[in-house]
Amino acid sequence: MRMELNPATRTSYTAADGLSLAVDLRHASGRPTLLFAHGFGQTRGAWNTAAATMAAQGCRCVTFDSRGHGESDRMPGGEYHMQQFVDDLIGLARAQPEPPILVGASMGGLLGLVVAGEIRPAPFRALVLIDITPRWETSGVERILAFMQAHPDGFASYAEAAEQIAAYLPQRRERKSEQQLRPLLREGADGRLRWHWDPALLAGELIGESERYQPRLLAAAAKVEVPVLLLSGERSDVVSHRTVDEFMTLVPHARHAEVPGATHMLAGDANDAFTAQIAGFIASLESVDADEAIEQPATRC
Template sequence: MTPIPSPFESADGLQLAVDLRHPSGCPTLLFAHGFGQTRGAWNAAAGTMAARGCRCVTFDSRGHGESGHMPDGAYHMEQFVDDLLELARAQPEPPILVGASMGGLLGLLVAGEMRPSPFRALVLVDITPRWETSGVERILAFMQAHPEGFASYAEAAEQIAAYLPQRRERKSEQQLRPLLRESADGRLRWHWDPALLANGLVSESERYQPRLLAAAAKVEVPVLLLSGEHSDVVSHRTVDEFLALVPHARHAEVPGATHMLAGDANDAFTAAIAGFLESLEPADVQQDAAKQPAIKQPAMRY
């Protein structure tokens, strides 16, 4: 389903790039990507769920993709929280947040601290309030590894393939164009604002862990935590801690997937979300799903 550009202005005047699929669908899914990603990370998942009748909203966080950059390079966690809150409130109904990594952490803060919650439910994608530092360090090492950029899309594709060896296919130039920008020197550089890595935003997130743990304990809406079998960011230790904090949450482990869960196993990912939605709003979701081809449920580990 072709996305409809729906630009959104943040509370502090920054333009955020937003895409909408199936505007009249129900329920509304609001997809929040991880640090260093773009709304393009959700293309397959949002397309699948829109085809099943859901209204799907994807966006680039500030400093990422086609969204605006802070003129002074000063990024703080509260700005991202406010953006997500305003986007949620702008929807025609309380959305179900699907948040990966950073997007999931922002969702936890909003759902745990805001009353009433602006979300109908949460789907957390391979993230818990306390994470494995080694996995995050690996992600940041990749993001910082090529400040000089790339000479060609082929070179960029080669580096991504080395970083994601579990992916069978290399990204094409068409897939890479939204992720890279051509600089004045002709080199291709990543889409994110370099200030995101330079101003301490990442280290600031570590200081948020006590607040995240406290927020998780206050979440009252339904929660589905999806983790990758081979994730190095989420572990059995962090999952167990989260489930103790949020005893009403459901957890499913996606076989064969890493931290990049939606990209590694989109069919299993969307099937898990579809099953979760049916448990939330059986009348609306099942009626609409009856018109769509069934998604085969994978062998998930609950």
């Protein structure tokens, strides 16, 4: 078994409405702070390799399960709305010892854009967006949702689940083991294994009417003032040259890098290239901070 060099400390965060969110912390005394926000249908486990790598480079890394996902609480009655997730992210950011750099994949990135564009002062030091733009390619999102909706009755075994994931992500060389799948599946009273997310997430307006959020997302993007890095996958079917060009017009100070061979599941497809881009972005931020400190006039005691 491969040992993680920077194991996580399990903790939690209580949201404004009382729900408890599962949180992992690596390198509690490190800096800068990186707050990782996963995509729809994922868990904080999606960031394990990236968070451990960045913690080894000196960063304080915080990962969490969004409400209705993984080990976080589910909404009583199954009523999920975008603002709940926005408020959770604001609260988590403000709970950190310093404004964090938000690393957001897909849904996590969209939430980060809303927060950075609408809240003043922004609770983030900077944004790293992982294969997401305020306007997306509908066909790619529909493919993701089709996979999430395909097995409402679950799986008879971990091997069956691994086979379905392998078919959905053929670019991945290694099939997931039972140990890797355990955090992603829950065993029901009938003995069947079902995905970790609340089925109500797929039934409500959060997904069914997601495109109605685009005007808000586009308006928020145009107001983002913090440094931004957009990473897209060369083979992504969610982000395209068209959506990237629009985003760069809205956020002209942003940087964009395309990761060769990667799909929408960029962090898992090309993890070394992904973390190298983040490390380079952080180094550039620190360089700017150092230059600004040098330019400040000396104070006299």
